[in-house]
Amino acid sequence: MHHFQYKGEELFAEDVAIKDIVAAVGSPVYIYSKATLERHYKAMDDAFAQAPHTICYSVKANSNLAVLKTFINLGGGVDIVSGGELYRALAAGVDPKKVVYSGVGKRDDEIAYALESGILMFNIESEQELDRISDIAGRIGKKAGIAIRVNPDVDPQTHPYITTGLKKAKFGINIERALEQYQRAKGLANIEILGIDCHIGSQLTKVSPFVDAIKKLKRLLDGVRGMGIDIKYLDLGGGLGIQYDDEAPPLPADYGSSIQEETKDLGLHLIFEPGRNLVGNAGILVGKCLYTKKGEEKNFVIVDAGMNDLARPSLYGSFHGVRPVFRNQDGVIEGDIVGPICESGDFLVKEREIPNFRQGDLIAFMSAGAYGFTMSSNYNSRPRAAEVMVDGGKFEVVRDREKLEDLVRGERVPSFL
Numbered sequence: 207m208h209h210f211q212y213k214g215e216e217l218f219a220e221d222v223a224i225k226d227i228v229a230a231v232g233s234p235v236y237i238y239s240k241a242t243l244e245r246h247y248k249a250m251d252d253a254f255a256q257a258p259h260t261i262c263y264s265v266k267a268n269s270n271l272a273v274l275k276t277f278i279n280l281g282g283g284v285d286i287v288s289g290g291e292l293y294r295a296l297a298a299g300v301d302p303k304k305v306v307y308s309g310v311g312k313r314d315d316e317i318a319y320a321l322e323s324g325i326l327m328f329n330i331e332s333e334q335e336l337d338r339i340s341d342i343a344g345r346i347g348k349k350a351g352i353a354i355r356v357n358p359d360v361d362p363q364t365h366p367y368i369t370t371g372l373k374k375a376k377f378g379i380n381i382e383r384a385l386e387q388y389q390r391a392k393g394l395a396n397i398e399i400l401g402i403d404c405h406i407g408s409q410l411t412k413v414s415p416f417v418d419a420i421k422k423l424k425r426l427l428d429g430v431r432g433m434g435i436d437i438k439y440l441d442l443g444g445g446l447g448i449q450y451d452d453e454a455p456p457l458p459a460d461y462g463s464s465i466q467e468e469t470k471d472l473g474l475h476l477i478f479e480p481g482r483n484l485v486g487n488a489g490i491l492v493g494k495c496l497y498t499k500k501g502e503e504k505n506f507v508i509v510d511a512g513m514n515d516l517a518r519p520s521l522y523g524s525f526h527g528v529r530p531v532f533r534n535q536d537g538v539i540e541g542d543i544v545g546p547i548c549e550s551g552d553f554l555v556k557e558r559e560i561p562n563f564r565q566g567d568l569i570a571f572m573s574a575g576a577y578g579f580t581m582s583s584n585y586n587s588r589p590r591a592a593e594v595m596v597d598g599g600k601f602e603v604v605r606d607r608e609k610l611e612d613l614v615r616g617e618r619v620p621s622f623l
């Protein structure tokens with residue numbers, strides 16, 4: 207459920223007319239609904255009401271400070287994968303003791319920064335990373351809280367690019383080798399073992415892979431506890447899917463009850479790292495139709511938003527719903543909605559039935575709140591879109607549209623040229 211709905215024939219974000227936002231900030235523009243963000247967070251939080259837990263929102267899905275602040279104000283922590291994400295989360299006011307740090311390629315400076323900031327734990331993704339974190343912690347006189355990110359070899363049944371928990375993936379430590387890494391970690395003076403972690407993939411539309419992974423982790427937990435290690439946290443990652451088209455992912459409540467059933471006797475504090483589920487349907491991208499080319503081989507609607515703004519369709523063939531901001535088109539056509547980028551892969555919609563858009567029409571691309579702006583780029587030297595947060599009847603620009611000057615910021619022409 208979200209707050210982007212028609213009133214009559216005109217699309218609104220909560221109580222704000224989309225056309226008013228575009229009139230004020232131009233297009234393309236990302237628009238987020240605070241009420242939807244809050245509702246999604248609360249649904250996830252309530253789903254685990256029976257268990258001690260922390261929702262560590264996965265910053266990579268949408269790292270706008272206003273989005274981070276919304277979850278932090280509701281008591282949330284964060285899952286980060288870089289020093290940059292840590293910087294943003296701290297700027298938004300996160301409690302460092304609610305920060306977990308995942309990712310296969312943590313750099314020395316990022317590790318030191320996270321240690322200095324006093325984060326809860328690092329999710330260790332390799333044997334070498336464990337040693338590196340131990341060394342850096344020793345050097346700066348800190349103790350590093352850790353969980354081992356276990357790769358449980360479970361198929362999440364999602365897109366191959368966002369499948370992370372299979373043996374062939376680069377993520378985590380193979381579950382069969384995890385026990386020996388716990389043994390090693392136990393012997394490292396600057397390491398404090400706090401948890402077990404896994405994240406098996408993104409946009410999961412079933413609960414069963416999560417349950418399968420937990421069953422495997424429970425066997426590992428017995429082994430780890432058998433070594434006299436006191437595990438406090440079970441971090442189950444993120445991955446719960448959303449409806450983009452006709453998928454029917456489980457509700458957070460169903461996800462919550464299955465997981466709680468499976469974990470209730472473990473005496474562990476649960477951590478979740480949801481990204482998409484909290485923000486995906488809380489955001490849209492609005493673009494404007496610049497031109498149409500109809501009736502040749504194919505129908506094209508050319509808009510001012512491209513793959514640099516929303517990469518998901520080009521990268522994964524992902525579906526995003528399309529809604530006219532004003533429902534006044536004359537029928538429908540079969541065609542593509544494409545951006546201005548010089549690549550044939552630059553499309554937002556491919557060979558679908560769409561409204562018969564005309565020049566100047568505003569078009570909303572739905573479900574764009576997750577991995578939308580955060581994956582945008584300056585390709586073709588296009589300034590990045592503005593981001594706007596709607597709250598009830600008001601809206602606020604929460605990130606300015608980039609200016610042309612921003613495109614050369616930091617760049618130097620070498621003196622020898």
Ligand SMILES: Cc1ncc(COP(=O)(O)O)c(C=O)c1O
Nearest residue numbers: 264308408444445479480481482
């Ligand atoms: C370690 C980790 N945690 C959390 C997430 C968030 O995933 P999602 O947006 O599917 O909830 C991801 C991305 O898949 C991830 O790699």
Ligand SMILES: N[C@@H](CCCC[NH3+])C(=O)O
Nearest residue numbers: 266368408409518576577
């Ligand atoms: N970027 C992906 C999700 C990546 C998940 C990251 N761990 C998407 O848009 O679906």
